[in-house]
Amino acid sequence: METILVLAHTEADGTLARSAREALHAARALNKAIAGSQLLVGLIGENIQAAADSIAACPATKFFGVSGADFTVSRYATDAAAAAAICQAAQATIVVVPATSRWNRVLPGVAQRLGGRVDTHVTGLTEAGGQPAINRWYYRQRMEATISRTQRPWFIAIDPGSQPACECGAGTATVASVAVNLTEADQRTEVIGTREPKADAQTIRPDAHLLFVTGAGWTKKQADGQTHVPEAEKIILEFLKHTRASLGSSKSLVDLGGEGQAVLPFLSHLNQIGQTGSTPRHAKGLSTCCHGEEPHTVGWRFINERRAISLDPNCGWARGKADVLYVADAFKVMVKLNELLGQ
Amino acid sequence: MNTAYQIVVCAGIVPDPLQTLEPVLSPTGPALKNEMMLPAVLDPWAGHALYEAANLAKNAPGSKVWLVSLGPKAKLQQVMMTVAQKVPFELVALDGPASGFTEAAEVAAALTEAIQTIPGLDKSKLLVFGGWESASRGAGATMQMVGERLGIVDQFQGVDQLTVGADGSLEILERIEGGKHQVSKCAGPPALLGWATGNLPEPKNNPQIGMTNMRTVMPALQKAKPTKLAGEGLAFASVTLPKQLRETKVVKDKSPEEIAAEIAEWINK
Numbered sequence: 001m002e003t004i005l006v007l008a009h010t011e012a013d014g015t016l017a018r019s020a021r022e023a024l025h026a027a028r029a030l031n032k033a034i035a036g037s038q039l040l041v042g043l044i045g046e047n048i049q050a051a052a053d054s055i056a057a058c059p060a061t062k063f064f065g066v067s068g069a070d071f072t073v074s075r076y077a078t079d080a081a082a083a084a085a086i087c088q089a090a091q092a093t094i095v096v097v098p099a100t101s102r103w104n105r106v107l108p109g110v111a112q113r114l115g116g117r118v119d120t121h122v123t124g125l126t127e128a129g130g131q132p133a134i135n136r137w138y139y140r141q142r143m144e145a146t147i148s149r150t151q152r153p154w155f156i157a158i159d160p161g162s163q164p165a166c167e168c169g170a171g172t173a174t175v176a177s178v179a180v181n182l183t184e185a186d187q188r189t190e191v192i193g194t195r196e197p198k199a200d201a202q203t204i205r206p207d208a209h210l211l212f213v214t215g216a217g218w219t220k221k222q223a224d225g226q227t228h229v230p231e232a233e234k235i236i237l238e239f240l241k242h243t244r245a246s247l248g249s250s251k252s253l254v255d256l257g258g259e260g261q262a263v264l265p266f267l268s269h270l271n272q273i274g275q276t277g278s279t280p281r282h283a284k285g286l287s288t289c290c291h292g293e294e295p296h297t298v299g300w301r302f303i304n305e306r307r308a309i310s311l312d313p314n315c316g317w318a319r320g321k322a323d324v325l326y327v328a329d330a331f332k333v334m335v336k337l338n339e340l341l342g343q
Numbered sequence: 344m345n346t347a348y349q350i351v352v353c354a355g356i357v358p359d360p361l362q363t364l365e366p367v368l369s370p371t372g373p374a375l376k377n378e379m380m381l382p383a384v385l386d387p388w389a390g391h392a393l394y395e396a397a398n399l400a401k402n403a404p405g406s407k408v409w410l411v412s413l414g415p416k417a418k419l420q421q422v423m424m425t426v427a428q429k430v431p432f433e434l435v436a437l438d439g440p441a442s443g444f445t446e447a448a449e450v451a452a453a454l455t456e457a458i459q460t461i462p463g464l465d466k467s468k469l470l471v472f473g474g475w476e477s478a479s480r481g482a483g484a485t486m487q488m489v490g491e492r493l494g495i496v497d498q499f500q501g502v503d504q505l506t507v508g509a510d511g512s513l514e515i516l517e518r519i520e521g522g523k524h525q526v527s528k529c530a531g532p533p534a535l536l537g538w539a540t541g542n543l544p545e546p547k548n549n550p551q552i553g554m555t556n557m558r559t560v561m562p563a564l565q566k567a568k569p570t571k572l573a574g575e576g577l578a579f580a581s582v583t584l585p586k587q588l589r590e591t592k593v594v595k596d597k598s599p600e601e602i603a604a605e606i607a608e609w610i611n612k
């Protein structure tokens with residue numbers, strides 16, 4: 001019999017993120033599909049009661065929690081101890097978590113500690129022949145596999161954005177508190193805070209509808225034999241202002257910074273999309289001045305509608321990577337587009 | 344405070360990202376078509392870990408870098424021909440599969456065993472580095488398990504920066520959601536860091552470093568321990584390429600105004 005445990009951590013304000021509700025949705029679907037399985041919830045955070053109450057109407061039969069000041073921050077040692085304690089208290093055989101940076105850091109270690117196995121970046125959780133099965137991608141989103149495992153506990157981290165969120169309502173949840181004995185060694189690391197660009201310079205917006213990708217073409221010599229980097233900067237920032245799109249980049253463009261060339265100051269490696277960058281999820285994506293090579297476009301796996309503007313009719317986008325390729329000068333098109341969007 | 348570190352970098356090898364990859368079913372499970380023929384490179388994020396390790400070692404006299412790598416011996420040798428020219432390290436090689444379809448827990452067990460054979464390993468100086476995800480399995484799981492096996496609970500993933508404080512503490516920047524970094528301070532070694540891109544460019548080839556490295560690389564390859572990964576309890580029901588390509592509409596003869604209008608409509612839809 002499978003005991004399915006959904007593990008979630010609270011956000012800084014004590015709420016549950018959408019990704020936690022997505023994990024809960026996936027776990028509940030599995031729970032329904034596997035006869036005789038039970039569904040449990042485990043929560044970690046400074047105060048967890050409000051989070052538990054917010055999903056109290058979910059079909060879980062029991063809530064477990066680890067709370068206290070030590071569990072406010074995202075830190076390997078304390079998170080591992082808390083997660084392991086809840087998994088043991090719940091006697092979980094399947095542990096489903098949202099693949100947040102906090103869980104990604106610690107989950108494989110917890111699996112190791114409890115003699116289990118782990119799968120991360122899971123995009124589907126299903127039942128096959130009475131057993132759980134998962135989908136995940138290999139070789140940076142180049143191929144998709146369906147796999148199952150006999151080992152338990154089996155830890156499964158669900159990629160945010162890959163599932164619908166559960167709509168369980170609020171109520172009053174009874175949470176069984178799980179004790180965790182921390183040692184001094186668990187507190188050798190102090191989490192100091194977060195560092196981020198100033199509000200208006202923050203160009204990475206995971207919740208945006210549109211991903212706007214800039215390629216190295218923006219810094220290359222144009223038809224007049226000159227580069228136009230300041231102009232490119234102005235066009236790009238104005239477009240972001242109008243659309244609130246998330247800004248992505250090709251590797252070539254963000255690498256220029258390291259090579260001492262004139263570059264766009266608001267771009268860093270965090271903006272990079274692709275093989276050695278990120279694979280974000282957005283409904284639409286618009287690529288500009290980027291060649292659409294495979295190491296770049298593997299990062300577009302989860303962008304639904306794709307359009308590109310490039311001078312090169314034979315670029316990668318033309319070969320089945322985009323829905324529409326506009327063979328045109330992005331400088332000219334984007335200036336016009338900004339005019340339209342600004343009206 | 345000057346600490347001499349023992350930095351162990353775990354780095355696998357992967358097919359060159361510019362190659363087209365196709366899955367096939369082999370008697371031992373899924374594999375890549377012509378896997379042994381595909382040119383290989385050092386796993387990119389693990390490569391960043393190696394360059395960061397070398398940089399840290401350079402700035403902390405008395406430090407040393409080991410590179411622990413599991414892969415088919417012949418492929419490892421091919422990759423080492425270039426990697427050995429980049430930065431000084433001593434290779435610890437394991438002869439086994441480099442496939443993305445292998446089991447992370449088994450790889451972690453093999454890597455840990457290899458790390459433990461390093462003579463004179465001192466946990467109070469130990470920093471274990473690796474990539475935060477591979478370009479093959481892409482799981483971001485192996486390093487944490489290595490850390491657990493070595494008893495290291497100061498672990499960091501998606502690291503972009505490590506700064507050693509005057510008191511020997513380690514300030515670490517890890518990638519978190521929304522283009523932000525979490526800043527942590529760890530008292531000192533032992534610690535485990537899974538690197539993202541870091542801040543260093545790929546070092547230029549230096550034949551002199553290559554010559555020095557090769558003195559230990561070749562013997563290490565010769566005595567590379569054969570390593571079997573059974574994939575126990577793991578079953579692949581299918582491995583498939585994504586459903587075929589999109590039908591790209593190539594628009595060539597429209598004016599910037601027309602294109603802008605079309606895109607504006609699409610964005611606002």
Ligand SMILES: Cc1cc2nc3c(=O)[nH]c(=O)nc-3n(C[C@H](O)[C@H](O)[C@H](O)COP(=O)(O)OP(=O)(O)OC[C@H]3O[C@@H](n4cnc5c(N)ncnc54)[C@H](O)[C@@H]3O)c2cc1C
Nearest residue numbers: 215216217250251252274275276277289291296310311330
């Ligand atoms: C190990 C490895 C990992 C990699 N990882 C990544 C990764 O994560 N992400 C990534 O992006 N790449 C990655 N790459 C690099 C990748 O192979 C390409 O080199 C890179 O994506 C090219 O960037 P680009 O398209 O911006 O630049 P270019 O190839 O220089 O293309 C520029 C494009 O801009 C167009 N252009 C120029 N001016 C204009 C204009 N006025 N209007 C319209 N179009 C214009 C040109 O026609 C051209 O198509 C990786 C490579 C390796 C080897």
